[in-house]
Amino acid sequence: MAMRTDALTRREQILKEAARLFAERGFHGVGVDEIGAAVGISGPGLYRHFPGKDAMLAELLVGISGRLLTGAKRRLAEADAGAGPGAVLDSFIEGHIDFALDDRPLITLHDRELDRLRDSDRKLVRQLQRQYVELWVEVVREVHPGLSEPAARSAVHSVFGLLNSTPHLGRRGVLPGRGATAELLHRMARGAFASAESPAAG
Amino acid sequence: MAMRTDALTRREQILKEAARLFAERGFHGVGVDEIGAAVGISGPGLYRHFPGKDAMLAELLVGISGRLLTGAKRRLAEADAGAGPGAVLDSFIEGHIDFALDDRPLITLHDRELDRLRDSDRKLVRQLQRQYVELWVEVVREVHPGLSEPAARSAVHSVFGLLNSTPHLGRRGVLPGRGATAELLHRMARGAFASAESPAAG
DNA sequence: CAGCGACGTTAGCGCTCGTTAACCTGAGGG
DNA sequence: CCCTCAGGTTAACGAGCGCTAACGTCGCTG
Numbered sequence: 001m002a003m004r005t006d007a008l009t010r011r012e013q014i015l016k017e018a019a020r021l022f023a024e025r026g027f028h029g030v031g032v033d034e035i036g037a038a039v040g041i042s043g044p045g046l047y048r049h050f051p052g053k054d055a056m057l058a059e060l061l062v063g064i065s066g067r068l069l070t071g072a073k074r075r076l077a078e079a080d081a082g083a084g085p086g087a088v089l090d091s092f093i094e095g096h097i098d099f100a101l102d103d104r105p106l107i108t109l110h111d112r113e114l115d116r117l118r119d120s121d122r123k124l125v126r127q128l129q130r131q132y133v134e135l136w137v138e139v140v141r142e143v144h145p146g147l148s149e150p151a152a153r154s155a156v157h158s159v160f161g162l163l164n165s166t167p168h169l170g171r172r173g174v175l176p177g178r179g180a181t182a183e184l185l186h187r188m189a190r191g192a193f194a195s196a197e198s199p200a201a202g
Numbered sequence: 203m204a205m206r207t208d209a210l211t212r213r214e215q216i217l218k219e220a221a222r223l224f225a226e227r228g229f230h231g232v233g234v235d236e237i238g239a240a241v242g243i244s245g246p247g248l249y250r251h252f253p254g255k256d257a258m259l260a261e262l263l264v265g266i267s268g269r270l271l272t273g274a275k276r277r278l279a280e281a282d283a284g285a286g287p288g289a290v291l292d293s294f295i296e297g298h299i300d301f302a303l304d305d306r307p308l309i310t311l312h313d314r315e316l317d318r319l320r321d322s323d324r325k326l327v328r329q330l331q332r333q334y335v336e337l338w339v340e341v342v343r344e345v346h347p348g349l350s351e352p353a354a355r356s357a358v359h360s361v362f363g364l365l366n367s368t369p370h371l372g373r374r375g376v377l378p379g380r381g382a383t384a385e386l387l388h389r390m391a392r393g394a395f396a397s398a399e400s401p402a403a404g
Numbered sequence: 405c406a407g408c409g410a411c412g413t414t415a416g417c418g419c420t421c422g423t424t425a426a427c428c429t430g431a432g433g434g
Numbered sequence: 435c436c437c438t439c440a441g442g443t444t445a446a447c448g449a450g451c452g453c454t455a456a457c458g459t460c461g462c463t464g
Binding site: 116155158185187192 | 361383387391392
Binding site: 028031032043044047052053 | 452453
């Protein structure tokens with residue numbers, strides 16, 4: 001029960017490395033021996049911490065979806081008092097960008113390996129994702145009342161695609177600094193929503 | 203050498219089904235027996251048409267990248283005569299959307315299974331992709347001179363993420379018709395580029 | 405110090421997978 | 435009429451996989 005804040009537990013180490021490896025080579029492309037080697041133990045030692053390889057992926061994906069949803073709920077509650085819907089949307093975008101930039105492997109897994117889960121886990125993840133999307137759709141429609149509900153939903157998914165594109169950027173450190181990238185993505189997301197509403201602008 | 207235009211050759215059947223299966227369950231998640239079953243033959247019969255499972259993926263990915271690049275070159279040449287850069291960019295966007303909407307499995311594979319290729323094939327695909335991106339970057343910078351070269355490159359990748367989000371939309375036929383979806387995506391892409399250039403607008 | 409539980413290890417099982425080998429069949433051509 | 439060859443078939447092999455079994459080794463605690 002002591003010591004935290006500096007070192008990761010074994011479980012956390014394993015999850016982190018598993019996320020990286022799954023993102024790099026796909027769930028089926030990584031063996032348990034590799035995951036073990038990545039944390040300094042070898043192979044079956046993982047089974048002291050997880051009931052199986054599937055469980056690692058499940059915990060990762062549920063954790064991702066949960067954190068996204070929880071963060072959005074918090075941001076909504078925080079800004080609900082005084083700020084307008086535009087500020088809430090900005091906060092949502094900022095949170096999603098932070099996640100995409102700081103946890104690239106997880107973002108990659110998020111929409112790539114969902115189908116490898118057991119039915120129950122997959123349903124849970126889908127449900128969390130749906131709630132997350134729903135929060136976005138509501139806020140987007142407040143900011144852009146001209147958008148129909150299906151159009152807003154499509155727009156939200158598309159903006160997720162835009163924001164989640166960060167893994168494709170930094171093969172080598174080509175991107176011009178984290179802050180600038182975040183700002184660029186934020187502007188593009190707002191512009192995409194605005195142009196979704198009306199064919200005008202330019 | 204006779205009959206075409208109505209039926210696909212065996213090879214084409216195999217590639218089509220393999221693309222679908224790879225997109226659904228990942229390269230490592232699909233067995234050769236399944237691919238064979240999908241075209242009515244079983245398992246090792248595939249080896250009369252391809253030297254191995256890897257070769258199918260390679261041909262798919264090289265084909266995708268090549269078609270995207272060829273299409274962009276053609277559109278650039280066609281519009282080069284009279285039209286301005288804005289029209290070329292619209293043409294690029296339209297072509298990419300057509301591809302994303304009509305060949306969803308291929309778009310999914312395009313940025314998901316690249317790492318499963320042999321080094322030589324992967325280099326070829328990367329080279330084709332790079333040329334495609336380069337065409338976009340040039341045109342985008344003509345339309346939006348305020349964008350630096352790295353910013354334009356990031357913006358292009360992000361817009362690809364936006365346009366390639368279509369596989370996430372139509373789990374069930376939720377999207378409101380192909381034409382409307384294409385228009386929505388087109389507007390959002392243009393708006394994203396515009397907002398990438400300047401923090402203004404709204 | 406005995407006992408125990410947390411956390412590793414190695415050996416190996418059973419299964420799946422990609423691939424090869426050997427064989428079969430039907431259509432086309434000299 | 436036979437030969438060839440494209441395009442299949444089934445059987446089987448070898449490798450790699452996830453996972454289990456059996457065992458070892460610490461550090462803590464009564």
